[in-house]
Amino acid sequence: MYKILKAEKLADKIYLMDVEAPRVARHCEPGQFVIVKMDEKGERIPLTICDYDREAGTITIVFQEIGASTMKMSGLKAGDSFRDFIGPLGRPSEFVEEDIEALKNKKMLFVAGGVGAAPVYPQVKWLKEHGIKADVIVGAKTKDMLILEKEMEEVAGNYYPCTDDGTYGHAGMVTTKIEKLVEEGNKYDVCVAIGPMIMMKFTCLLTKKLEIPTIVSMNPIMVDGTGMCGACRVIVGGEVKFACVDGPEFDGHLVDFENAMKRQQMYRTEEGRAILKVQEGDTHHGGCGNCGGDN
Amino acid sequence: MADVLKRVPVREQDAKERATNFEEVCYGYNKEEAMEEASRCLNCKNAKCIQGCPVAINIPGFISKVKEGDIEGAYKVIGESSALPAICGRVCPQESQCECKCIRGIKGDPVSIGKLERYVADYALENDIKPVKAEKTNGHKVAVIGSGPSGLTCAGDLAKLGYEVTVFEALHELGGVLVYGIPEFRLPKHKVVKKEIEKVKELGVKFETNVVIGKSTTIDQLMEEEDFEAVFIGSGAGLPMFMGIPGETANGVFSANEYLTRSNLMKAFDDSYDTPIVAGKKVAVVGGGNVAMDAARTALRLGAEVHIVYRRSEAELPARVEEVHHAKEEGVIFDLLTNPKEILVDENGWVKGMVVVKMELGEPDASGRRRPVEIPGSEYEIELDTVIMSLGTSPNPLIASTTKGLETNRRKCIVAEEENGQTSKAAVFAGGDAVTGAATVILAMGAGKAGAKGIHELLSGK
Numbered sequence: 001m002y003k004i005l006k007a008e009k010l011a012d013k014i015y016l017m018d019v020e021a022p023r024v025a026r027h028c029e030p031g032q033f034v035i036v037k038m039d040e041k042g043e044r045i046p047l048t049i050c051d052y053d054r055e056a057g058t059i060t061i062v063f064q065e066i067g068a069s070t071m072k073m074s075g076l077k078a079g080d081s082f083r084d085f086i087g088p089l090g091r092p093s094e095f096v097e098e099d100i101e102a103l104k105n106k107k108m109l110f111v112a113g114g115v116g117a118a119p120v121y122p123q124v125k126w127l128k129e130h131g132i133k134a135d136v137i138v139g140a141k142t143k144d145m146l147i148l149e150k151e152m153e154e155v156a157g158n159y160y161p162c163t164d165d166g167t168y169g170h171a172g173m174v175t176t177k178i179e180k181l182v183e184e185g186n187k188y189d190v191c192v193a194i195g196p197m198i199m200m201k202f203t204c205l206l207t208k209k210l211e212i213p214t215i216v217s218m219n220p221i222m223v224d225g226t227g228m229c230g231a232c233r234v235i236v237g238g239e240v241k242f243a244c245v246d247g248p249e250f251d252g253h254l255v256d257f258e259n260a261m262k263r264q265q266m267y268r269t270e271e272g273r274a275i276l277k278v279q280e281g282d283t284h285h286g287g288c289g290n291c292g293g294d295n
Numbered sequence: 296m297a298d299v300l301k302r303v304p305v306r307e308q309d310a311k312e313r314a315t316n317f318e319e320v321c322y323g324y325n326k327e328e329a330m331e332e333a334s335r336c337l338n339c340k341n342a343k344c345i346q347g348c349p350v351a352i353n354i355p356g357f358i359s360k361v362k363e364g365d366i367e368g369a370y371k372v373i374g375e376s377s378a379l380p381a382i383c384g385r386v387c388p389q390e391s392q393c394e395c396k397c398i399r400g401i402k403g404d405p406v407s408i409g410k411l412e413r414y415v416a417d418y419a420l421e422n423d424i425k426p427v428k429a430e431k432t433n434g435h436k437v438a439v440i441g442s443g444p445s446g447l448t449c450a451g452d453l454a455k456l457g458y459e460v461t462v463f464e465a466l467h468e469l470g471g472v473l474v475y476g477i478p479e480f481r482l483p484k485h486k487v488v489k490k491e492i493e494k495v496k497e498l499g500v501k502f503e504t505n506v507v508i509g510k511s512t513t514i515d516q517l518m519e520e521e522d523f524e525a526v527f528i529g530s531g532a533g534l535p536m537f538m539g540i541p542g543e544t545a546n547g548v549f550s551a552n553e554y555l556t557r558s559n560l561m562k563a564f565d566d567s568y569d570t571p572i573v574a575g576k577k578v579a580v581v582g583g584g585n586v587a588m589d590a591a592r593t594a595l596r597l598g599a600e601v602h603i604v605y606r607r608s609e610a611e612l613p614a615r616v617e618e619v620h621h622a623k624e625e626g627v628i629f630d631l632l633t634n635p636k637e638i639l640v641d642e643n644g645w646v647k648g649m650v651v652v653k654m655e656l657g658e659p660d661a662s663g664r665r666r667p668v669e670i671p672g673s674e675y676e677i678e679l680d681t682v683i684m685s686l687g688t689s690p691n692p693l694i695a696s697t698t699k700g701l702e703t704n705r706r707k708c709i710v711a712e713e714e715n716g717q718t719s720k721a722a723v724f725a726g727g728d729a730v731t732g733a734a735t736v737i738l739a740m741g742a743g744k745a746g747a748k749g750i751h752e753l754l755s756g757k
Contacts, residue, residue: 026512043561223556226507227533227534228534229556240539245691263644267573274569
């Protein structure tokens with residue numbers, strides 16, 4: 001069992017938890033992820049690592065309620081436990097292995113969308129600890145949905161919040177902020193974009209035009225997360241890769257986002273049914289086919 | 296008096312009935328049936344059956360106990376050689392091992408050794424007969440990686456010798472391929488696998504789940520930081536292969552590993568579990584091995600019309616005869632001498648069909664089987680909504696790539712001595728599918744035994 005030491009709600013449907021997992025905390029690096037399983041009958045859910053404390057042996061996870069399982073998970077409180085907590089999985093971000101001096105000469109731009117701020121944070125923090133200041137754009141629908149602001153401001157070189165509705169920071173999509181920064185004369189050697197698939201896709205279209213090499217972090221459907229099932233297949237540069245062992249970070253200019261987005265829809269019918277089951281509890285027995293629950 | 300040339304038939308769940316549920320297919324013998332079948336054993340002085348067994352169980356020895364009705368005694372005889380008899384009695388290919396050497400088989404049916412082993416083991420599980428434990432530990436710490444058949448066997452053998460063994464498992468359940476790969480209807484998880492693992496626990500073996508060696512920690516760290524003196528790698532062959540044909544990343548195309556993991560490990564067939572599975576209405580399973588049969592029979596139970604698509608003929612099917620027979624009985628359709636060329640995809644990214652080509656058998660290839668050759672112009676389309684690729688698996692490179700000095704071959708398999716499991720790295724041993732590539736449960740158990748012997752020789756200085 002893996003004890004939850006802290007649980008808080010960051011924004012509507014977005015939650016943060018500190019979980020006791022000493023083996024993971026001792027070995028994880030920025031860019032990696034974990035898989036959690038709530039209880040005996042739960043799904044294995046891949047989640048990005050938002051922070052880690054090697055001494056305390058804890059991992060911070062941030063997740064958004066998007067399906068039945070995450071909905072159930074949001075009900076967990078400090079003192080509760082996860083039955084299973086597996087990791088760190090996937091490969092660390094490329095820069096972790098790079099020569100620090102060479103890295104210091106690179107200007108990096110991080111672009112986070114929504115809950116994507118969570119996996120971006122440990123990367124920017126790692127860079128700061130190694131004497132490198134990176135610029136960070138964080139986008140959200142509206143002010144109340146921006147997460148980890150204080151934390152990000154502390155570790156970023158320049159921090160640029162954006163809201164789609166203009167309630168805070170730059171008004172508009174993250175892509176318009178990238179364009180603006182580049183127009184103002186900022187030069188970036190690398191961009192790291194993490195967020196919803198559609199946001200990563202449009203960021204990549206733009207950075208390709210701007211000729212800024214871009215890394216994205218894929219979050220496809222997964223079961224085991226160790227290379228065993230192949231559910232997380234992504235097409236990168238025409239080749240099939242497994243996000244769990246070859247990624248999750250890939251060259252964004254080579255990722256086939258159309259295919260990736262279609263694959264995310266694979267269990268939509270089943271998921272619709274499962275959400276109803278959680279929402280309606282015992283009143284819904286699933287699979288009746290008449291209530292329209294699976295549409 | 297029954298015909299001594301014929302084996303006592305084993306009771307099975309009706310084919311029509313079982314095609315719609317996940318209950319075990321074979322019911323096994325009762326005591327009366329087991330004793331009658333045991334009486335057919337000739338108790339050969341030079342027992343050929345033992346030579347056919349990868350872990351050299353004293354087969355006539357345990358059968359003669361069954362004949363006397365001393366089932367506990369029979370269990371003790373098996374226990375000298377095997378820690379997992381309830382599993383082996385179900386999934387071993389006895390027809391090509393012990394039973395094919397049986398003298399009874401010359402004129403009639405060989406003795407039903409597998410079913411007798413199963414009966415004895417199930418009796419021991421039901422009556423909670425404890426395995427014989429080491430009197431005291433010898434203070435040596437050994438790490439075993441993977442809780443599949445090779446790891447469990449190695450751990451069990453070492454514990455009996457007094458070693459302090461910890462097994463590290465990457466998944467959240469113990470058992471490896473026994474829980475994620477082999478379906479419930481062939482190998483019940485709760486009733487058999489879990490209980491058999493309990494017996495290994497009773498020997499004093501410790502288990503830690505959710506530890507992915509190569510990620511959560513490494514072999515070098517286990518030895519340097521956690522004081523393990525020797526390590527046995529039994530991490531299996533978990534990486535699925537795909538064909539590389541167009542359309543393979545479409546929705547509705549799965550590896551057999553994924554499909555079976557969802558159903559077996561995550562219990563997606565049971566509505567009370569959260570993990571979903573796409574049941575499919577019309578499913579093609581590509582491949583002809585035991586895993587392909589398991590995937591096909593799972594899809595069938597989830598309500599699909601299921602076709603096995605295999606490029607050679609029935610005679611070359613690598614699956615066990617019993618599995619093919621069961622699959623046919625249940626209604627799986629065999630499209631033999633047929634090979635996929637392309638998966639057809641609809642506008643939403645879902646599978647809508649498959650282009651296949653007819654094959655004929657040509658000259659024998661390196662494997663000795665006749666090479667399948669395409670018949671030009673014989674392509675046609677079949678309508679489908681699900682394709683399950685069951686083309687084999689290869690070892691996960693995670694461990695080899697994170698362990699200094701561990702040699703692998705070009706198939707990514709860990710190089711290890713057959714007789715004691717010694718790898719290229721000092722105090723590190725390996726066995727099972729991680730070394731051989733995908734094989735059987737019992738061969739992996741044999742390798743686990745060899746590894747235990749190798750580790751014991753090293754640490755006891757013998």
